[in-house]
Amino acid sequence: MERAALPRRLTWQLATVVELVEETARTKSIALELEGWSGHRAGQHVDVRLTAEDGYQAQRSYSIASAPEDDKLVLTVERLDDGEVSPYLVDELRPGDRLELRGPIGGYFVWEAALGGPLLLLAGGSGVVPLRSILRHHQAIESTVPVRLLYSARSPAEVIYRRELAGVAADGAVDIRYTLTREQPEGWQGYGRRIDRELLGEVAWPRIERPLVYACGPTAFVETAASALVALGHEPGRIRLERFGPTGG
Amino acid sequence: MAALDGNAIAGTLVAVFDTELTTAIGACASCGRRSLVGEFAVYLRGPGTVVRCRHCTAVVLVIVEAHGVSCVDLQGLEALEPAA
Numbered sequence: 475m476e477r478a479a480l481p482r483r484l485t486w487q488l489a490t491v492v493e494l495v496e497e498t499a500r501t502k503s504i505a506l507e508l509e510g511w512s513g514h515r516a517g518q519h520v521d522v523r524l525t526a527e528d529g530y531q532a533q534r535s536y537s538i539a540s541a542p543e544d545d546k547l548v549l550t551v552e553r554l555d556d557g558e559v560s561p562y563l564v565d566e567l568r569p570g571d572r573l574e575l576r577g578p579i580g581g582y583f584v585w586e587a588a589l590g591g592p593l594l595l596l597a598g599g600s601g602v603v604p605l606r607s608i609l610r611h612h613q614a615i616e617s618t619v620p621v622r623l624l625y626s627a628r629s630p631a632e633v634i635y636r637r638e639l640a641g642v643a644a645d646g647a648v649d650i651r652y653t654l655t656r657e658q659p660e661g662w663q664g665y666g667r668r669i670d671r672e673l674l675g676e677v678a679w680p681r682i683e684r685p686l687v688y689a690c691g692p693t694a695f696v697e698t699a700a701s702a703l704v705a706l707g708h709e710p711g712r713i714r715l716e717r718f719g720p721t722g723g
Numbered sequence: 724m725a726a727l728d729g730n731a732i733a734g735t736l737v738a739v740f741d742t743e744l745t746t747a748i749g750a751c752a753s754c755g756r757r758s759l760v761g762e763f764a765v766y767l768r769g770p771g772t773v774v775r776c777r778h779c780t781a782v783v784l785v786i787v788e789a790h791g792v793s794c795v796d797l798q799g800l801e802a803l804e805p806a807a
Contacts, residue, residue: 484737521734535731580733581806582745582761693725715762717727 484576486523491571492546497634500553501600502564503539505546506573514538516611517584517604517688520549520577524559532558537603537690537716538578541610550634552600583688583716585611591619591686592679596669596699598626598691602634604716605690609648622649624677626669626695629657651677669695671702681707690716726764732772735786736760739793746806752799753781760803774799 489508496502523533534557540548553564567573585593585608593612595605602625612621627633633652643650653665653673665673679685687708689699696717704710729736729745736744745761756778763783766773771787776799783799797803 483741484734519730519733535734576734576738579737579743580730580745580761581743582728582730582733582759693727715728716730717725718731 486574486576488572489575491569498632501634503548503550505548514578515584516608518578518580520575523574534559539603539606541614543614550603583714593621594685594687595623596689598695601691624651626653630659674702687713693717729761729763731765748804749800750802751776752801754779
């Protein structure tokens with residue numbers, strides 16, 4: 475029997491931290507090695523579980539930042555100061571440490587070549603993480619589907635994957651627009667406000683092109699994006715949303 | 724309290740039902756609206772996980788986990804159809 479045909483129960487497995495990369499002052503990318511990883515689809519996430527010495531367990535979901543084609547599984551985690559899990563992952567974790575995780579999980583917020591495009595990716599803050607997986611996958615399979623990314627961050631210093639995104643944009647492979655909502659550098663040419671209908675009207679592909687939309691970010695960002703796009707005439711059935719909120723951490 | 728999406732509990736759903744459910748379609752028993760499970764509103768901060776219909780806000784699913792046992796209340800769902 476082919477291996478792929480075997481049903482696979484979702485079980486907790488141990489992953490070893492092989493590399494930590496500081497993306498911004500509050501976010502780190504955690505590269506993991508694990509045996510028997512079944513591979514993932516771009517946009518999926520994993521559950522991470524921490525167990526305290528007294529047996530107390532806390533569990534959170536984190537988006538996968540790497541492409542299915544990448545060597546290592548990478549999670550990018552933002553520290554939430556009152557969180558139970560993220561401060562440990564961002565501040566305490568060291569290479570060689572082991573983490574319990576299960577996944578990959580989710581079939582809803584996923585992009586694959588067969589789904590086509592054009593792709594409109596909308597990122598609010600660390601909502602860029604699963605979209606980075608989609609971008610890397612798009613690049614790895616040399617997809618010709620046009621992609622546009624709108625990334626909303628508070629300030630230039632809070633832009634995650636800054637260099638990588640600049641590289642992709644310079645290649646001309648992806649059209650990347652930024653809106654910096656709190657602090658803009660001098661001479662800033664991009665947007666400088668929270669997303670709204672007018673901004674999305676300028677950035678989104680025309681509705682006649684029926685873009686496939688993936689919006690990920692805080693609840694308010696995602697809901698503004700969804701209602702503005704629907705008001706602009708985009709099809710609700712082609713808009714996929716992933717909200718994250720203070721329940722994370 | 725801000726709601727997340729059904730995809731936030733994708734892992735819990737697989738653990739309970741042993742299959743990926745976020746792309747399944749659930750029909751709300753209260754208003755009949757059919758929606759992807761990944762699009763339901765999910766509240767994680769209570770003692771259990773509460774899932775509501777985004778259209779009428781009725782509770783469609785409750786999952787409580789204690790001591791390794793999951794208690795699942797599906798009474799708010801009229802139907803749950805696996806993805807095609």
